[in-house]
Amino acid sequence: MCQECGCGNGGGDVKIGAHTHEQEHHHSHEHHDHGHGYDHAQGKQTLNLNRSLMEKNARLAERNRGFFRAKKLLVLNVVSSPGSGKTTFIRETAAKLSASLRVGVIVGDLATDNDAARLRTAGIPVVQITTGTVCHLDADMVSKAAAQLDLDQLDVLVIENVGNLVCPADYDLGEDLRVVLLSVTEGEDKPLKYPPMFHSANVAIITKKDMATAAGFDRKLALANLNRVSHHAHIFELSAKTGDGMQAWLNYLTEQNAAAKRK
Amino acid sequence: MHEVSIMTEALRMAMDAAKSAGATRVLKLRLRIGTLSGVVPESMRFAFDVVCNDTMAQGATLEIETVRAACWCATCQAEFECENFFNECPRCHDVSGELRRGRELEIADVETE
Numbered sequence: 001m002c003q004e005c006g007c008g009n010g011g012g013d014v015k016i017g018a019h020t021h022e023q024e025h026h027h028s029h030e031h032h033d034h035g036h037g038y039d040h041a042q043g044k045q046t047l048n049l050n051r052s053l054m055e056k057n058a059r060l061a062e063r064n065r066g067f068f069r070a071k072k073l074l075v076l077n078v079v080s081s082p083g084s085g086k087t088t089f090i091r092e093t094a095a096k097l098s099a100s101l102r103v104g105v106i107v108g109d110l111a112t113d114n115d116a117a118r119l120r121t122a123g124i125p126v127v128q129i130t131t132g133t134v135c136h137l138d139a140d141m142v143s144k145a146a147a148q149l150d151l152d153q154l155d156v157l158v159i160e161n162v163g164n165l166v167c168p169a170d171y172d173l174g175e176d177l178r179v180v181l182l183s184v185t186e187g188e189d190k191p192l193k194y195p196p197m198f199h200s201a202n203v204a205i206i207t208k209k210d211m212a213t214a215a216g217f218d219r220k221l222a223l224a225n226l227n228r229v230s231h232h233a234h235i236f237e238l239s240a241k242t243g244d245g246m247q248a249w250l251n252y253l254t255e256q257n258a259a260a261k262r263k
Numbered sequence: 264m265h266e267v268s269i270m271t272e273a274l275r276m277a278m279d280a281a282k283s284a285g286a287t288r289v290l291k292l293r294l295r296i297g298t299l300s301g302v303v304p305e306s307m308r309f310a311f312d313v314v315c316n317d318t319m320a321q322g323a324t325l326e327i328e329t330v331r332a333a334c335w336c337a338t339c340q341a342e343f344e345c346e347n348f349f350n351e352c353p354r355c356h357d358v359s360g361e362l363r364r365g366r367e368l369e370i371a372d373v374e375t376e
Contacts, residue, residue, distance in 0.1 A: 044290065047280045048372045053272050195348040196301070199360060228349055231360055 015130040016145045017113075057171055060139035064146070064174025068157065074253070074260040075157045077173050079197060080181035081190070082163030085207045085240060087115045089181060090158050092240040094124045096250055101155040101257055106145045108137040108162045115160065125149055136167040139174055155257055165194040176260060180230070183208040184217035191222075191229040198229040203236070205249065210239040266306040269368065270314045277373040278319055286375030289320035293374075297330045297367035299348065304329070332365025 068075045094103035104125040107116045116128035127145045161168045180201035191198040238245030281289050304327050311325040333342045336352040349360045
């Protein structure tokens with residue numbers, strides 16, 4: 001179920017696979033029976049529930065978090081609008097870290113495994129989640145996808161969420177860091193238009209820095225907006241394509257990974 | 264219409280609780296919805312009638328308790344009500360993004376028979 005757009009009713013369409021053409025696993029929901037311990041009395045009665053409508057995902061996300069922590073993994077949930085450069089950014093991050101850290105990726109998309117193929121070609125372990133009609137990843141999908149990666153061989157697990165700045169904001173996946181991307185071609189006011197997502201991010205990255213001049217990007221205004229909405233987030237400005245600004249991000253990730261190992 | 268799937272989940276929780284309590288009908292559902300939860304109460308009411316059809320909650324009433332959003336001002340050490348995620352404290356004019364209330368999306372209670 002998706003709080004924002006209601007897409008989640010088509011959960012039966014979700015497919016997860018390291019190689020989507022060979023293995024297809026249908027996503028299904030478990031049904032738990034929670035006893036409430038009320039008297040089986042006749043007549044009218046009021047049952048106090050006081051429960052969040054998002055509690056199932058929250059519970060599964062905490063389970064993921066504990067599991068990932070036990071594996072000493074640093075887990076990133078990368079979110080942005082479609083076309084902000086998530087896949088290129090993840091590919092370059094993994095490539096540049098390859099000498100010191102092993103990176104695996106879970107990719108979510110409504111359809112096609114093009115992004116997974118792009119990463120796989122670069123030699124990165126990838127599992128694809130094809131969500132069908134669902135506009136976000138949830139903790140249950142991530143748990144099933146992670147089971148298909150050899151996590152003991154990884155230091156960092158990157159989850160590339162579905163390109164969408166609305167619905168994924170409500171879904172904790174069990175990540176350590178939520179990383180939101182804002183490309184210079186998108187407009188400086190994105191953080192103001194999608195405050196829940198930008199507010200929930202631990203890291204905000206301005207991408208496609210190499211195109212800033214051509215796009216007429218107002219850097220000062222974008223940073224002011226980010227500082228307002230994502231005021232607690234670490235902010236990086238980079239171009240994954242040219243490598244400009246990547247080093248600061250890689251240093252930060254390396255530090256975070258060392259911290260995850262100590263936990 | 265994301266409200267439809269939220270109501271579906273709310274009704275599932277209500278019916279589970281009702282069945283566990285040995286009830287045969289759900290008469291009333293009470294939800295608690297924050298003003299910044301992204302949910303429109305009018306759409307919730309519309310969705311409610313649709314999802315309750317042909318269930319043990321058919322004909323049930325829906326009560327929505329609205330939770331006004333509030334931010335925490337660290338300077339004043341007090342809450343203030345707000346309309347958005349980032350707001351100026353009406354007392355000291357410091358900007359706060361520390362939302363204390365307003366994102367609620369909860370089922371409070373269910374009346375059954």
